[in-house]
Amino acid sequence: MASFPDSVNENDIGKAKFIGELLVPVAPFDQKSGREAWTVAFAPNGSYFAWSQGHRIVRLIPWTKCLNSFSVGHGEEDTNALSPRHLSRQSSNGGQVVPAAGQPPEHAIDCGDIVWGLAFGSSVPEKHSRCVNIEWHRFKFGQDQLLLATGLNNGRIKIWDVYTGKLLLNLMDHTDVVRDLTFAPDGSLMLVSASRDKTLRVWDLKDDGNMVKVLRGHQNWVYCSAFSPDSSILCSVGAGKSVFLWNMDKFTLIRKLEGHHHDVVSCEFSPDGALLATASYDTRVIVWDHHKATVLLELGHLFPPPSPIFAGGANDRWVRSVSFCPDGRHIASVTDDRLVRFWSIEERAPLAIASVSNGLCCAFSAQGSVLAAGTRDGSVHFWECPRSIASLQHMCRMALRRVMSTQQVEALAIPALLCDYLTYKVI
Secondary structure (H helix, E strand, C coil), X not given: CECCCCCCCHHHCEECCEEEEECCCXXXXXXXXXXXXXXXXXXXXXXXXEEEEXXXXXXXXXXXXHHHHHHCCHHHHHHCCXXXXXXXXXXXXXXXXXXXXXXXXXXXXXXXXXXXXXXXXXXXXXXXXXXXXXXXXXXXXXXXXXXXXXXXXXXXXXXXXXXXXXXXXXXXXXXXXXXXXXXXXXXXXXXXXXXXXXXXXXXXXXXXXXXXXXXXXXXXXXXXXXXXXXXXXXXEEECCCEEXXXXXCCCEEEEECCCCCCCEEEEEECCCCCCEEEEXXXXXXXXXXXCCCXXXXXXXXXXXXXXXXXXXXXXXXXXXXXXXXXXXXXXXXXXXXXXXXXXXXXXXXXXXXXXXXXXXXXXECCCCCEEEEEECCCCXXXXXXCCCCCCHHHHHHHHHHCCCCHHHHHCCCCCHHHHHHHCCCCC
């Protein structure tokens, strides 16, 4: 079976531009498991890039410094301070690299166990804690505060100060692997953790890490969760075809989305909050209108697609991760067929592809110009996202959909074609 439909000539698909990689030295004692880069993350303000490079270590690198190192070119690795040969595993005590004057510091943090989830959180001072009865706090989260949350194999969540590399909080309520972490985008420092213990837990870091709520409903492992841009809705996905939507003001289940045929392992909302992308082992990425629980687009990674009864057997095409570009027009997916695909929401075939062995996760930079993908050997590879100028129509649609749901758009007294465009029925 092919990775592309018969109507697509693979030679006509562009090759994504490779711009650099961060490799991890391999020691003789390294085992086959424990080295994986299960997660990569960019700070919301674009200041840092972080990845779990295996064996308990999380590496934090200033993103500008990282990009500058790639511009040197791969032929000059020996002169590059961030070249793969210079990366090494260090403990949190000795992991801080002395930066140049005015440069943010680089850290290698020993988290004490295998790291499965990573998330950056930044504070907005005027955003108060939901716990109004607490009059004092152990930590004062100022305007320049940038936190990194790490989800561990032993069920713990450790919260670190990005600028100092110091441990701030140790959250210990989960009873199994914390598979994924996500912060509310509104700067409230509300953190949601997804775990193999079949629960999601909501934490208020402005209230010293107090656990606000346990979200129950998944019957199997929870793989991933994602906030809508306005922080009002949470999507959680997991084993058993599960795609759940939660109201994060009331902490109640809104609905389940039905359409996948196998475990769903990754999810992300579009920047305007109108679309939801979910990736599954059934070899598909589905783009939903989550307001109406309808499928708008299916991005297939195996042709012909497997029938539902065989969807779990196509294990060389499992989709591992999906990420929405900040421009709202592009999606990236990482699959077990050793390819990274860049999609347009306007097409059913990839715009560009890139080769990556054993890819596990992907994430776009804050500006959307670069995609990072983590692999099983703890390394990270970077590509440029395909570029094109967004139409004024699309920019207006994104601006409108940031503040209006599908139902609200459909209630407008506008022509049907315009309504279809604004609701992404006509991409």
